[in-house]
Amino acid sequence: MNPQKDKKYWLDNPGNINKIVYGLYSICTILILLEFAYHKHINFLFENWFGFFSWFGFIACLALVLLAKQMRKIVKRDEDYYGD
Amino acid sequence: MIDSLNPAVILVIGALLIPILQGKLRTFYMLLLPVLSFLQLWMLPAGASAAFEMFNLTLTTLHIDKLSFVFAVIFHIATFIAVVYSLHLRDSWQQCVNLIYAGCALGVVLAGDLITLFIYWEMAAISSVFLIWARRTERSYNAGLRYLIVQIVSGLLLLAGIILYANASGSIEFTKLDLASPGCVLIFIAFGIKCAFPLFHSWLVDAYPEATVTGAVVLSAFTTKMAIYALARAFPGTELLIWIGLVMAAFPIFYAVIENDLRRVLTYSMINQLGFMVVGIGIGTELALNGTAAHAFADILFKGILFMSMGAVLLRTGKMNGSDLGGLYKSMPYTTTFCIIGAASISAFPLFSAFVTKSLIMEATAREGYKFAWLILLFASAGVFHHAGIKIPFFAFFAHDSNIRCKEAPMNMLIAMGIAAILSMAIGIFPETFYKLLPYQVEYNPFTVTHVITQLQLLLFSALAFTLLLRTGIYPPELHSVNLDVDWLYRKPGAYLAKHTMSFVATSEKWLFTSIKKLSFIMGARLHRHHGPQGILSKTWPTGSMVMWVAFLLGPYLIFYYL
Structure with a gap:
C-alpha cells in the first residue's frame, strides 16, 4: 500500500472546502462595503457606479461561461475528429 | 568583450558545440552560454550598433536602443530559465536547438535592418519546429509540418514586403513603417501571423500543445514576443x-x-x-x-x-x-x-x-x-x-x-x-x-x-x-473533445481539396501517360510495317528496278515536253 495514498489532507474534508467558500463570501462582502470607505480616482464616469468592478467581474464571468457552454454545441467534436 | 559582437551570435554559434559535450561539462556549458551572452549585451555601450557593407547594402546586424534592450534582457532570462528547465533531458539535440532558437529570437530584437531581421526571423522559424518534432510522435510530426508551413508563409510575406519597401523607399533600415505602402502591408501581415492575429492564430493553438515538455516552454517565450517587439518598433x-x-x-x-x-x-x-x-x-x-x-x-x-x-x-x-x-x-x-x-x-x-x-x-x-x-x-x-x-x-x-x-x-x-x-x-x-x-x-x-x-x-x-x-x-x-477553430479550414476542407486535387492530377497524369504510350505503340507499329524487316520501304531494291522507275517517269515527261 502506498503510504501517500492513505494520508488525509486538509482539503479532503468537505467541511474545510465549505470554510474556503464562506471565506470567499465574506471577503466579497468586505470588498463591497469598502465602497463606502474611500474616494475613487476614476477615468470614466461609470466607474463611480456602486460596486462597478464587483458586478462587472461577476457578470463578465457568468456571461463568459454560459456563452462558452453554448459555443460547445457548435464547435465540439470527437477527440479523434482529425484522425491523428 | 569584443565591441561589436552580437550576443545572438554567441548563443547560436555556441549552441552548436552542445551535442559533442557530455555530462557535467555540458550542463556547465549550457548554463554558461546565456550568461556570457548577457554579459556581452550588458557591456555593449548604449546605442551600440554594428554595420557592414554587402552588395551595396548597409547591414546593421546589431542595433540597441531602450526598446530592444528590454526585450533582449527578458530573452536572456527566459533562455537561462529554459536551460535550467531542460537540464534533466538526455536529448542533447533538443537542448542545442533550444539555444539556437533562443539566439535567433534575440537576433530579431537586436536587428537594425530588415534583411538581418528576415534572416533571424526565418532561422527562428526553422529551428523552432524541431522542438515540436522532438516529441517523436506522428501527431506532433503532422502538427509540426502545419506549423512550419505557416511560419514559412510569414517569412515569405516578410521578404516580399521588404523587397517592395526597399525598392520604393531605397532604405532597409528597420524603423517606423507606414501602412500606406503595399510593402509595409505585407510586412504587417507577416508580423501579424507570428503574433497570432485573429484568423492567423490557429498555428499557435494547434502546434504548441504538441511540442515536447521543454519545447512548449521555450516556444511560449520567443516567437510571439519577437513579433510583438517587431510590431512595436514598426507600427x-x-x-x-x-x-x-x-x-x-x-x-x-x-x-x-x-x-x-x-x-x-x-x-x-x-x-x-x-x-x-x-x-x-x-x-x-x-x-x-x-x-x-x-x-x-x-x-x-x-x-x-x-x-x-x-x-x-x-x-x-x-x-x-x-x-x-x-x-x-x-x-x-x-x-x-x-x-x-x-x-x-x-x-x-x-x-x-x-x-x-x-x-x-x-x-x-x-x-x-x-x-x-x-x-x-x-x-x-x-x-x-x-x-x-x-x-x-x-x-x-x-x-x-x-x-x-x-x-x-x-x-x-x-x-x-x-x-x-x-x-x-x-x-x-x-x-x-x-x-x-x-x-x-x-x-x-x-x-x-x-x-x-x-x-x-x-x-x-x-x-x-x-x-x-x-x-x-x-x-x-x-470533456474529451476537440473544439473547431480556424485550423479546421485547412485540416478538413483544405485537406479534402488537396487530396482530391492530387488524385485528379494523378488520374490525369495516368491517362496522359497511357495515351502517349498507346500512341507511340501505334506509331511504332506503323513504322514497323513500312520500315521493319518486312517493311516495303526497308527492302533492298535492285538497281535495275530503280532504273526502270526512272525510265518510267522520264519517258512520259519527255513525251509531254515535246508535245
Whole structure:
C-alpha cells in the first residue's frame, strides 16, 4: 500500500472546502462595503457606479461561461475528429 | 568583450558545440552560454550598433536602443530559465536547438535592418519546429509540418514586403513603417501571423500543445514576443491594432473555458495576453508602449511558469487533459505552489507582476479616452483570471482526486519555476525598480487605494462566479473533445481539396501517360510495317528496278515536253 495514498489532507474534508467558500463570501462582502470607505480616482464616469468592478467581474464571468457552454454545441467534436 | 559582437551570435554559434559535450561539462556549458551572452549585451555601450557593407547594402546586424534592450534582457532570462528547465533531458539535440532558437529570437530584437531581421526571423522559424518534432510522435510530426508551413508563409510575406519597401523607399533600415505602402502591408501581415492575429492564430493553438515538455516552454517565450517587439518598433500608434488587439484579448477566452488540454488552454490564454500588448502598440503613447514592453516581460515569466508547471505534470503523469487530472497537489506540492504564483501573476493580483504591467496598458487606454476598448479589456481581465488563474491550477492540482500519485517534478524543473516565480513577484512588489528598465520615462503609480480595491473586487467576484457555477453544476465539465477553430479550414476542407486535387492530377497524369504510350505503340507499329524487316520501304531494291522507275517517269515527261 502506498503510504501517500492513505494520508488525509486538509482539503479532503468537505467541511474545510465549505470554510474556503464562506471565506470567499465574506471577503466579497468586505470588498463591497469598502465602497463606502474611500474616494475613487476614476477615468470614466461609470466607474463611480456602486460596486462597478464587483458586478462587472461577476457578470463578465457568468456571461463568459454560459456563452462558452453554448459555443460547445457548435464547435465540439470527437477527440479523434482529425484522425491523428 | 569584443565591441561589436552580437550576443545572438554567441548563443547560436555556441549552441552548436552542445551535442559533442557530455555530462557535467555540458550542463556547465549550457548554463554558461546565456550568461556570457548577457554579459556581452550588458557591456555593449548604449546605442551600440554594428554595420557592414554587402552588395551595396548597409547591414546593421546589431542595433540597441531602450526598446530592444528590454526585450533582449527578458530573452536572456527566459533562455537561462529554459536551460535550467531542460537540464534533466538526455536529448542533447533538443537542448542545442533550444539555444539556437533562443539566439535567433534575440537576433530579431537586436536587428537594425530588415534583411538581418528576415534572416533571424526565418532561422527562428526553422529551428523552432524541431522542438515540436522532438516529441517523436506522428501527431506532433503532422502538427509540426502545419506549423512550419505557416511560419514559412510569414517569412515569405516578410521578404516580399521588404523587397517592395526597399525598392520604393531605397532604405532597409528597420524603423517606423507606414501602412500606406503595399510593402509595409505585407510586412504587417507577416508580423501579424507570428503574433497570432485573429484568423492567423490557429498555428499557435494547434502546434504548441504538441511540442515536447521543454519545447512548449521555450516556444511560449520567443516567437510571439519577437513579433510583438517587431510590431512595436514598426507600427506604434496604428489604430487598426487596437481593434485587432481587442479581438485577440476577448475571443480566445471562450475557447479556453471549454478546452480540455490544459496546455492548449494556455495557448488561448497566451493570445489573450498578446491582445493586451497589441492594444498597447495600437494606442502608441509612451505610457502604452511602456505597458506593452513591460507586459511582454512579465508574460514571458508567468506564462513560462504556467507552461513549466503543466510540463512537469505531463512529464510525471503522461496526461494533459483536465478531465484526467486532479488532486495532484498531494503528489506535487511545490509545482502546485509555483503554478498558483504564475496564476496569480497572470491574473494581476496586487503584489504580482501583471498588476503593475497590464495596468499601464489599461491606464493608457483610459487616458486616451477609448471607453469601449477599456471595457473589453476589463472583460478580458476578468476572463483571464477565470480561465488561466483558476481553471489551470484547479483542474490540474485540485478538483476531484484523480487518484494519480506520482513523484514531485525533478529538481531542475523546480529551480526553473522558482526563478520565474521569484522574478514575477519581484516585479509586482518593486515596480519602481522594474519601470526603470522600460523604454520611456513615465510617472505611474500602480499602488493606489482605488486600483488595489477595484482590482480585488474584479478578481474576487470573478472567483465568486466560478464558485457558484461549479457548486450549482452549471459549469461545463471537462470533456474529451476537440473544439473547431480556424485550423479546421485547412485540416478538413483544405485537406479534402488537396487530396482530391492530387488524385485528379494523378488520374490525369495516368491517362496522359497511357495515351502517349498507346500512341507511340501505334506509331511504332506503323513504322514497323513500312520500315521493319518486312517493311516495303526497308527492302533492298535492285538497281535495275530503280532504273526502270526512272525510265518510267522520264519517258512520259519527255513525251509531254515535246508535245
